[in-house]
Amino acid sequence: MEIFTWIVLSIIHLLLLYVIIMAAIDGSEQTALLREIRDMLKQQMQTGQPEAGDREKMDPSTEESDRNCPACRHDLADTDVECPSCGLVLVDPGDDNPR
Incomplete structure (x- = not known):
């Protein structure tokens, strides 16, 4: 019975840590930038060309x-x-x- 309790508490602990870490990551500015890049790349893959506004964002010059x-x-x-x-x-x- 002690092992079962220990396993259940460990799973709850890991689940709680996962939720806290995911909440911190999802709210970060870096995550928002990565999502924007991902969306631009998806759009470019589907259409073959980025939109005009996106080209300006991606232009390194x-x-x-x-x-x-x-x-x-x-x-x-x-x-x-x-x-x-x-x-x-x-x-x-x-x-x-x-x-």
């Missing part, structure tokens, strides 16, 4: 990406070849010789 690291969004100087925050090596899309 926008003004924001020129000043911010694409990985961590840290502010970058025009002369930076590497992100000072995360260390990402920055490559110019028009550069034939990446560093």
